[in-house]
Amino acid sequence: MTVAFYAPLKSPNHPVPSGDRAMAAALMAALVHADVSVHLASELRLLDKHGDRAKQDALALEAQVEVARLVACPEAKNWQAWVTYHNYYKAPDLIGPAVSQALGIPYLQVESTRARKRLVGPWAAFAAAAEAASDAAHTILYFTHRDAETLRRDAPAGQSLVHLPPFLSREELPQQSPLNGKMLSVGMMRHGDKLASYQLIADTLAVLPSGLDWSLAIVGDGPARARVEQMMAPEQDRVSFLGARPPEALAGIYAQSSLFFWPGVNEAFGVVYLEAQAAGLPVVAQDRPGVRDVVHGQHPRPHEGPDAMAHTIVNLLSDPPLRQKMGAEARAMVGAHHLLVPAARTLAAALAEVRT
Template sequence: MNVAFFAPLKPPGHPTPSGDRALARALISALDAGGHAVTLASDLRIYEPRGDIAAQDALFADAQEEVTRLLAHADAQSWGAWFTYHNYYKAPDLVGPTVARALNIPYLQVESTRARKRLDGQWARFAAAAEAASDAAHTIFYFTHRDAETLRRDAPHGQNLRHLPPFLDRIDLPEVSTLEGPMLSVGMMREGDKLNSYTLIARTLEALPSSLEWELDIAGDGPAYGAVEALMEPFGQRVRLHGALDPIALAKLYSHASLLLWPGVNEAFGLTYLEAQAAGVPVVAQDRPGVRDVVYAPLADVDAGPSGLAAEVLNLTGKLNVLRDIGGKARAIVAECHLATSATRALNKTLESLT
């Protein structure tokens, strides 16, 4: 099938790395592996994070121009389905439903979230558009069970909801970690939830017993790099900031990391967890919706804060057999459920039903 692909939050060719960009690329790869011809229908970014009504109005106008352009494009006549990745109230799909309806082709979404509480206030028009786009979908693939709750609650009659477990853009597992190196943290450095996770990491390190021997590697970069650097400064040479790493350099850190320490404050799910566990690296994180969909290890109580995370670190540090047991079980689950081959099968099952 010829498939039109659209990612309004962050196009797959965007220069800034992120989980959204990685998953957009992974979805294209999974569709391609399933034998489908994928066209990036548009690289228009429809993202307005501040609740700026004038900016939203401008994006509505841009989207209408894009609809007109696409419907006049010869390639559009060959499309058999439209896929939109990540429709929500700050990045609604203002293009796909109209184009799919005009071409009389199925409109499908991956990772769409419902937020009806946003139908009042500064994002009201965008939220309404996101809801309308979700309503128009023939099928919505959801990554997490938390998303599924509201999708089921608000689904129009006859809409199909399909579970698509988050997955890595690879068909095999990386080298297994020796588990004999430092702890590892991997995450973008920006204000908000990401910085809050780094703050929790610093407080967790403070809560560890002074007699415990530990080291921590941190991979990541972004506008809050200076703030993260300041948080980690009290720990001296025990914490090493590596900045942004290419996949090969990051894989090298995973290949000897003893555990991944990433609290996951308000993470949708987190590909970092899957990357670590694919290498057999156990995870220390908080018990949060989304996180629990992808972490196969005991999770720390959110209410316990840094002391709960510190207790998990303490339970694992230096216990190689325990680390190998947890990491090995997690690695096996990733192999079964969270690689591109599983995603291709799930996507094909639905696409084959459309023909």
């Protein structure tokens, strides 16, 4: 089978690393693993971060040009289905539904978000387009149970909804950490939710017991780095900044760490949680929608604040057998549900369904 693939938020070839880019690349790899020939149909980015109607109109015009190009391109005659990754109100799929209709092929989505409240306000046009694209999908594969709630609520008659657990683009688990190194945090340093997670990390470190032996390595970079460094200044002797690291280097850092500490403020789910747990690291996070779909164990709720996360850290650092147990269980969870093979199996079944 041959499918066209498109990611309106961020192409898998985008130069800036992120969870979205990683997930787009992982989906393409899983499709290939399912014996599907994948063609990256377009790299047009349809993102409006700020609710700029003029920008939305300009992107819509670019999308129309792209639709005409794709319908006429020689490769299109071989496409048997179209798969779009991450359709939502800031980056709606303005291309896939039109091309699929013109070619008479099934249209599928992976990770689509319904947001009725955005149908008024600065993103109204894009939100309506995202809703229309979701309505056009024969099948939507969802990552988290939070997304499933609104997808079920607003699904048109006959639409198929399929759970596809978030996954890593690898067939086997990586090297396992002996869990005797530093704590580790991994996150882009930008304003908004990422910076809120870093603030929670700083607040948690501030309430750790004075006699506890701990150190923390932070992987990440971005426009808010100076602010993050300022947050961590009171603990500068115990916190090290490693900057942005490529995936191959990050794998080695996971394998030398003792636990993974990332609160996860408004994370969709967080690929870094899967990467850390694949290496056998227990996780300290907050119990938030999305995060709970990929993180093993019980975690503090946001209203419990830094003290509850500090309590979890103390328990894990003070009890090596507990740390080993939680890490082993997390690693087993990733191995069973969040690697390439089970994802490829789910995608293959969804594509087989649209061919019947």
